[in-house]
Amino acid sequence: MNSRIVILGAGESGVGSAILAQKKGFDVWLSDAGQIKPKYKQVLSNYAIPFEEGKHSEDEILKAAEVVKSPGIPEKAPLVKKIREAGIPVISEIEFAGRYCQAKTICITGSNGKTTTTMLTYHLLQKAGLHVGLAGNVGHSFAWQVAEQNFDYYVIELSSFQLDGMYAFKADVAVLLNITPDHLDRYDYKFQNYVDSKFRIIQNQTKDDFFIYWSEDPVIQQELKNRTIAATCMPFAYGQAPENGAGINKDTLTINWNKNTFSMSIFDIALQGKHNVYNSMAAGLAGKVLNIRNEKIRESLSDFRGVEHRLERFLKVHGIEFINDSKATNVNSTWYALESIHRPIVWIVGGVDKGNDYKELEQLARDKVKAIVCLGTDNKKIVDFFTGIVPDIIETQDIKDAVRASYYLAKDGEVVLLSPACASFDLFESYEDRGRQFKMAVREL
Structure with missing residues (x-):
């Protein structure tokens, strides 16, 4: 009986799956197309789990009886399609x-x-x-x-x-x-x-x-x-x-x-x-x-104390409150953020658009947002939609520039809100990375 389990992706879930598979007596092999973080590499070495990084060796992967796939790898990925065509079950860590x-x-x-x-x-x-x-x-x-x-x-x-x-x-x-x-x-x-x-x-x-x-x-x-x-x-x-x-x-x-x-x-x-x-x-x-x-x-x-990066009211600078809502990676999350604030807002928005429709934010933006600071490599959709709705729109591609611009646009008693409504992967590793960089930039004001 084939007892080979291949793990795709060496993040938290992949490494955890590899440890469990080894403990249960499977023949485990882990493959990551990117570079594996040193802390996870160390764990794999400690457990003597064989792995590769920087590539996917298809011939090795297709020997699997079952594949445990990282949730970050889409079904459309050519390798995943090949695994499925070979009749190999693909499951999640959970x-x-x-x-x-x-x-x-x-x-x-x-x-x-x-x-x-x-x-x-x-x-x-x-x-x-x-x-x-x-x-x-x-x-x-x-x-x-x-x-x-x-x-x-x-x-x-x-x-x-x-x-x-x-x-x-x-x-x-x-x-x-x-x-x-x-x-x-x-x-x-x-x-x-x-x-x-x-x-x-x-x-x-x-x-x-x-x-x-x-x-x-x-x-x-x-x-x-x-x-x-x-x-x-x-x-x-x-x-x-x-x-x-x-x-x-x-x-x-x-x-x-x-x-x-x-x-x-x-x-x-x-x-x-x-x-x-x-x-x-x-x-x-x-x-x-x-x-x-x-x-x-x-x-x-x-x-209960709340969650980091979710409507996190973390600092006031000269009477301006900075709120870190980096976890808002879709329009609806940002709707909740804008809806919950009752003072004029300078809104930092943008990133990787996931098919966003900004229509549901239009009224809130008219009523509450005095300026938009775009933070992304491509801000065209945001600029096009909100022009004529929000008086000031500024484009940036760097978190420090975005924070500085928002600070100059806001007044005492107002709010600077980072609530991007988009994924973070154009400029950041993750929404956590985006939130932490935002907080660091605010502290440097």
């Missing part, structure tokens, strides 16, 4: 690790808010004294933790790319926050393909599992009409809380589950802003179905 995981999984997806909700849910479970790991898009590799830790619970943030490579994996608690157009370049510019990808979060669920979702989301509403849901449904929305679910009424957040009610004032929630109230309802519901006590849920929702 699918692979799930085979060896006995722990309960709380899996969270959505176009926006998933990192905040994941971190908040993890915080809640930790506070309750549960033995819990944090994995997926945040935290450490799920596979690596399954190989070397023994957690009872995992809170896992899942992107659509990770969900695409999952087949037998099941979430015990699935959370779907919202669905708005994103990553359409990876889905043949067909929104339904992306929607189907997000709904993989509930695949394989049974009546013993839970599905937590935002019931006001029009896309989710429509999809639920066309699907049979096996799990117990736990909707959340503004308005009266359902019998099993969450709601907001007269500034009170209420969660009902199994004839047990939890409530607290929305003004006591640590994360302010309408979108964060949704995130808090989702995390609170996950806590309830895991039978966490009300006082622990209340404590967690009221003392």
Whole structure:
């Protein structure tokens, strides 16, 4: 029997998968077309896992019984097509690790808010004294933790790319926050393909599992009409809380589950802003179905510190507040950012456009944005759309120039908001890199 597993990509998920595969007795080989970071190279050497970098040796890769692919490598890549043509299964790290995981999984997806909700849910479970790991898009590799830790619970943030490579994996608690157009370049510019990808979060669920979702989301509403849901449904929305679910009424957040009610004032929630109230309802519901006590849920929702690069209010310079929202890599994320600020904004925007439609930002930009500072190698689409809507538009291709320009455009009491609505890969390694460089440039003012 062929026991060869090939891992494509040597980031956190790839290296974790390689460690787990080796531990389970597979013949492992790892291949990365780029240069592997020194810290990961060191780990591979320590575990004596054979690897290559700077190329993909097709003849070696096509000997695999199964391939674990990094979520960053698109299906359209010629190598992935060849692997599939050879009839070799291609799976994600989450699918692979799930085979060896006995722990309960709380899996969270959505176009926006998933990192905040994941971190908040993890915080809640930790506070309750549960033995819990944090994995997926945040935290450490799920596979690596399954190989070397023994957690009872995992809170896992899942992107659509990770969900695409999952087949037998099941979430015990699935959370779907919202669905708005994103990553359409990876889905043949067909929104339904992306929607189907997000709904993989509930695949394989049974009546013993839970599905937590935002019931006001029009896309989710429509999809639920066309699907049979096996799990117990736990909707959340503004308005009266359902019998099993969450709601907001007269500034009170209420969660009902199994004839047990939890409530607290929305003004006591640590994360302010309408979108964060949704995130808090989702995390609170996950806590309830895991039978966490009300006082622990209340404590967690009221003392959570937030997520770096997500509406991070981190510094004031001469009365100008600088907000780092580098994690806003799509239009809808930026909509939430603009909507939550009630002072004049100098908005830093731009990067790799993923098929953005800026129409939904038009009214907010008219009402709130006094100037735009573009930050990207190609800003034409942004300039064309917002000319005549925002009085001042400046183009930059360097974070220091962008920060300096925004500083000169803003006045005491106003806000400079980095909320790019685009991916970061034209000028930065990642949205984290973009956020950190932004903060460094602000500190140097």
